[in-house]
Amino acid sequence: MTDIVTRFAPSPTGYLHIGGARTALFNWLFARGRGGKFLLRIEDTDRERSTPEATAAILQGLTWLGLDWDGEAVSQFARKDRHAEVAHDMLARGTAYKCFATPEEIAAFRAEQESKGASYAVFQSPWRDADPATHPDAPYAIRMKAPRSGQTVIEDSVQGTVTFGNDQLDDMIVLRSDGTPTYMLAVVVDDHDMGVTHVIRGDDHLNNAARQTMVYQAMGWAVPVWAHIPLIHGPDGKKLSKRHGATAVGDYQAQGYPAAGMRNYLTRLGWASGDAELFTSDEAKAMFSLEGIGRSPARLDFKKLEATCGWHIARSDDAALLHELEGYLKAASRPALTQGQRDLLSRSLYCVKDRAKTFPELIDKAHFALISRPVVADEAAAKALDPVSRGILKELTPRLQSASWTKADLESILNEIAAAHGIGFGKLAAPLRTALAGRTATPSVYDMMLVIGQDETIARLTDAAA
RNA sequence: GGCCCGUUCGUCUAUCGGUUAGGACGUCAGGUUUUCAACCUGAAAAGAGGGGUUCGACUCCCCUACGGGCUGCCA
Numbered sequence: 001m002t003d004i005v006t007r008f009a010p011s012p013t014g015y016l017h018i019g020g021a022r023t024a025l026f027n028w029l030f031a032r033g034r035g036g037k038f039l040l041r042i043e044d045t046d047r048e049r050s051t052p053e054a055t056a057a058i059l060q061g062l063t064w065l066g067l068d069w070d071g072e073a074v075s076q077f078a079r080k081d082r083h084a085e086v087a088h089d090m091l092a093r094g095t096a097y098k099c100f101a102t103p104e105e106i107a108a109f110r111a112e113q114e115s116k117g118a119s120y121a122v123f124q125s126p127w128r129d130a131d132p133a134t135h136p137d138a139p140y141a142i143r144m145k146a147p148r149s150g151q152t153v154i155e156d157s158v159q160g161t162v163t164f165g166n167d168q169l170d171d172m173i174v175l176r177s178d179g180t181p182t183y184m185l186a187v188v189v190d191d192h193d194m195g196v197t198h199v200i201r202g203d204d205h206l207n208n209a210a211r212q213t214m215v216y217q218a219m220g221w222a223v224p225v226w227a228h229i230p231l232i233h234g235p236d237g238k239k240l241s242k243r244h245g246a247t248a249v250g251d252y253q254a255q256g257y258p259a260a261g262m263r264n265y266l267t268r269l270g271w272a273s274g275d276a277e278l279f280t281s282d283e284a285k286a287m288f289s290l291e292g293i294g295r296s297p298a299r300l301d302f303k304k305l306e307a308t309c310g311w312h313i314a315r316s317d318d319a320a321l322l323h324e325l326e327g328y329l330k331a332a333s334r335p336a337l338t339q340g341q342r343d344l345l346s347r348s349l350y351c352v353k354d355r356a357k358t359f360p361e362l363i364d365k366a367h368f369a370l371i372s373r374p375v376v377a378d379e380a381a382a383k384a385l386d387p388v389s390r391g392i393l394k395e396l397t398p399r400l401q402s403a404s405w406t407k408a409d410l411e412s413i414l415n416e417i418a419a420a421h422g423i424g425f426g427k428l429a430a431p432l433r434t435a436l437a438g439r440t441a442t443p444s445v446y447d448m449m450l451v452i453g454q455d456e457t458i459a460r461l462t463d464a465a466a
Numbered sequence: 467g468g469c470c471c472g473u474u475c476g477u478c479u480a481u482c483g484g485u486u487a488g489g490a491c492g493u494c495a496g497g498u499u500u501u502c503a504a505c506c507u508g509a510a511a512a513g514a515g516g517g518g519u520u521c522g523a524c525u526c527c528c529c530u531a532c533g534g535g536c537u538g539c540c541a
Contacts, residue, residue, distance in 0.1 A: 009541090010541095011541045013540095013541080043541060044541095048540090076541095099539095103539065122537090143539095159472090162470070162471080164469070164470075165469075168469050168470090170537090172538090172539095175539085178539080182538090182539065182540085183540070184541095186541090202535090203470095203534090204536075205535090205536090205541095206470065206535070207469075207470060207535070207536040207537075208536080208541095228471085230471085230534085230535095231534075233534085235477080237534095239534075268478065268479080268490090270478085271479095272479050273480095274480065274489085275479090275480065275490075276490095277479090277489075278490085294478090294479075295471080295472060296472050296473060296534095297472075297533085297534065298479090299478080300477090301478065303477080303492055304478065304492075305491090306491090307490085308491085314504085352503095354504060354505095355502080355503045356503090365503080414500095425500050426499090426500045426501080429500035429501070430500075432500085439501090439502090440501055441501055441503075442501070443501095443502090443503090445500065446500095
């Protein structure tokens with residue numbers, strides 16, 4: 001069994017799309033779960049549309065998601081000489097030919113076919129069987145000499161056996177008249193040279209697989225295992241677009257979704273292994289297989305994404321969580337934490353992290369720890385502070401001065417006060433909550449007091465009682 | 467137009483000829499509770515339509531409908 005080699009091959013024409021990220025994830029899971037290699041290749045042969053900024057954005061997106069690749073990212077453009085070499089090799093083998101047809105001639109051919117109402121218009125170059133010597137000095141493109149009859153069969157791990165009639169496939173150009181390779185050639189040459197054994201990519205490439213198979217055959221190379229995965233759709237079932245909101249992985253980071261949750265959610269989108277729903281990346285690597293990939297496009301469901309992320313946040317190590325949260329603040333262009341906030345937030349994580357689904361939510365739950373006096377109460381919280389409750393707070397303060405500041409001690413003091421006034425604990429907790437956080441929805445009053453400490457607690461209660 | 471792919475609860479999915487069609491998110495109803503969450507229990511909720519094949523089809527075949535992809539000297 002040869003070692004498994006997968007790759008992710010985006011074109012750097014924009015940010016890393018969420019669908020592309022999932023494709024990368026599947027390749028990563030498959031390779032990493034089987035001791036194989038996961039390679040990265042930037043398909044930058046289209047010089048017009050490729051930008052270094054897009055390349056940087058893609059690498060950044062993969063890095064944030066935690067999808068590490070082996071070796072350096074390969075630039076497809078840098079390999080253009082090798083591509084040309086293979087094209088000429090095909091020429092020498094007689095599996096390709098020089099075509100002098102101009103784009104105008106080809107366009108005219110298509111227009112004519114269309115006007116005749118032909119069901120399909122596969123361009124048949126007159127140069128396929130002509131002697132190139134009759135037209136020696138003109139620029140030419142190199143076209144694949146594809147079989148005109150019979151069929152080409154794709155054995156796809158996801159889609160099954162897919163058969164194409166060769167009469168549907170034209171003699172595609174492998175090397176343009178300016179000497180640059182087309183995608184169809186470059187992708188095959190690179191995958192072969194890089195030793196790629198499994199091509200896992202979007203099913204928009206399924207048709208291409210047939211033509212690419214012809215290149216493999218023309219060169220006598222082993223065809224890789226294909227796995228064409230369905231694309232991701234928006235919540236409305238339509239093709240994912242800007243209109244649906246977040247389509248770039250960077251958007252998800254900026255919205256505060258944790259990377260582990262994104263990986264888990266994206267793994268389950270279009271793939272399943274029994275009833276497994278929530279798992280770590282190590283578990284995912286162990287479970288992942290091509291057989292588990294679904295055949296129909298999946299829709300994005302933000303509610304489920306959030307639920308998944310909440311599970312991961314709750315289980316995160318505090319230090320790692322804090323670190324990632326700070327990465328979120330930066331990505332979202334929010335102010336960084338002060339050292340004091342960092343400490344308080346760190347101390348409060350235990351009582352807020354199992355309540356938050358995203359980082360902004362986590363920060364909101366930890367509001368009581370991040371604010372400083374004077375605590376400003378919102379409208380609903382302010383209602384809990386009436387003359388009676390202020391009196392109780394006043395009475396409570398001296399008791400807290402001498403408390404040992406453990407949960408048990410605080411509990412007995414508060415229960416005692418509540419009992420003394422013949423009120424339920426809830427009646428006492430409300431004004432406390434207002435005094436400590438200025439809000440009606442907070443962690444437990446004990447946790448808040450323990451996190452902010454004795455001095456700060458007493459100061460806030462004194463403020464509120466005044 | 468041609469070729470190719472797809473279609474199970476609202477959503478993600480399990481099922482690989484025989485199940486009361488299972489799980490998860492969401493929704494709804496209870497419970498727990500110092501608030502909000504979290505958590506626990508329960509409920510409603512699905513095989514696109516039509517033909518076959520078979521003792522028996524969600525599962526296999528065909529047709530239709532709907533959705534998607536490809537059809538470039540883009541990737």
